[in-house]
Amino acid sequence: xxxxxxxxxxxxxxxxxxxxxxxxxxxxxxxxxxxxxxxxxxxxxxxxxxxxxxxxxxxxxxxxxxxxxxxxxxxxxxxxxxxxxxxxxxxxxxxxxxxxxxxxxxxxxxxxxxxxxxxxxxxxxxxxxxxxxxxxxxxxxxxxxxxxxxxxxxxxxxxxxxxxxxxxxxxxxxxxxxxxxxxxxxxxxxxxxxxxxxxxxxxxxxxxxxxxxxxxxxxxxxxxxxxxxxxxxxxxxxxxxxxxxxxxxxxxxxxxxxxxxxxxxxxxxxxxxxxxxxxxxxxxxxxxxxxxxxxxxxxxxxxxxxxxxxxxxxxxxxxxxxxxxxxxxxxxxxxxxxxxxxxxxxxxxxxxxxxxxxxxxxxxxxxxxxxxxxxxxxxxxxxxxxxx
Ligand SMILES: *Cc1c(COP(=O)(O)O)cnc(C)c1O
Numbered sequence: 001x002x003x004x005x006x007x008x009x010x011x012x013x014x015x016x017x018x019x020x021x022x023x024x025x026x027x028x029x030x031x032x033x034x035x036x037x038x039x040x041x042x043x044x045x046x047x048x049x050x051x052x053x054x055x056x057x058x059x060x061x062x063x064x065x066x067x068x069x070x071x072x073x074x075x076x077x078x079x080x081x082x083x084x085x086x087x088x089x090x091x092x093x094x095x096x097x098x099x100x101x102x103x104x105x106x107x108x109x110x111x112x113x114x115x116x117x118x119x120x121x122x123x124x125x126x127x128x129x130x131x132x133x134x135x136x137x138x139x140x141x142x143x144x145x146x147x148x149x150x151x152x153x154x155x156x157x158x159x160x161x162x163x164x165x166x167x168x169x170x171x172x173x174x175x176x177x178x179x180x181x182x183x184x185x186x187x188x189x190x191x192x193x194x195x196x197x198x199x200x201x202x203x204x205x206x207x208x209x210x211x212x213x214x215x216x217x218x219x220x221x222x223x224x225x226x227x228x229x230x231x232x233x234x235x236x237x238x239x240x241x242x243x244x245x246x247x248x249x250x251x252x253x254x255x256x257x258x259x260x261x262x263x264x265x266x267x268x269x270x271x272x273x274x275x276x277x278x279x280x281x282x283x284x285x286x287x288x289x290x291x292x293x294x295x296x297x298x299x300x301x302x303x304x305x306x307x308x309x310x311x312x313x314x315x316x317x318x319x320x321x322x323x324x325x326x327x328x329x330x331x332x333x334x335x336x337x338x339x340x341x342x343x344x345x346x347x348x349x350x351x352x353x354x355x356x357x358x359x360x361x362x363x364x365x366x367x368x369x370x371x372x373x374x375x376x377x378x379x380x381x382x383x384x385x386x387x388x
Pocket of ligand 1: 165204207221222
């Protein structure tokens, strides 16, 4: 680890395999969602791996994210979907990034930017079918569609896509899915009746791509599945053969044998109930190990799962290694599958294998997305099996 306190190791062959897996199940095009620095994996590397595996589109949140990828030389079709109303859209248009449009204000701003530039803007209109976030719903949708058609006839704007986002296709039984699908079909009908001819219709995220055929249309926008986490079984291998791409690893920086009755970390919240070996690891909540995991989380050390004990501090936390032979510098896998010496799954003692990102999410009371995007910037990203 070359002097680093912690590393995220990203297996880009897993990312590539996950694109093929989802495309095989959904039988549609794939938009690799690389917002938030590729869910913490490194947007550019993930984008290249996903494109190499056949993803035809990239999805990002903002113009900042889109333009960073363009300046890295990534030219594939890209959709950016969250913008200030007063944003200057000229850079996105000039760089041929499709602009998702949800309000009339944004549409007018995009059209004005296209006119300034003398080049048409390519937009994808977003309908609100139940999330009540972005997208136009109710009477706003026909109005947005009518204006978009007007700009299209005038030549300043081309409506390439109509799309939306579901409220939660990963919820068992998928309540609301039928109603939202119907609302989406109706929005699409309104758009077509207004004269629009979107060649790209998309609705599904990872969970819908894998489980809800009526949501697939032309393209599935995948985040979680791209990174190898099964939306229906985030703590297990799942049934689709997705492979987690991210491993968070570190090493032991201090070891001490302590007697029963020893306080550990701030408070102390934890006092040893027996003589044991404590191993200090140099990752804390600033690195993404949430304080809320106290009393629940484990890491992989010396071929076993060992609990983190006491409070997780900003930069470090303490692992109870029991009577395991632990030495300074020993490798520790916080979660993931690429643990080098430590990888290889099952614990002979029956305590489970290397913790998964889904388990960390459960321990923190959150979702795997938040764990992955919460890994701090000072943790280096190392990419394996990339194209260069
Ligand atoms: C983040 C995001 C996705 C990816 O969702 P997953 O559930 O992680 O697959 C898809 N679409 C939109 C609009 C998003 O913001």
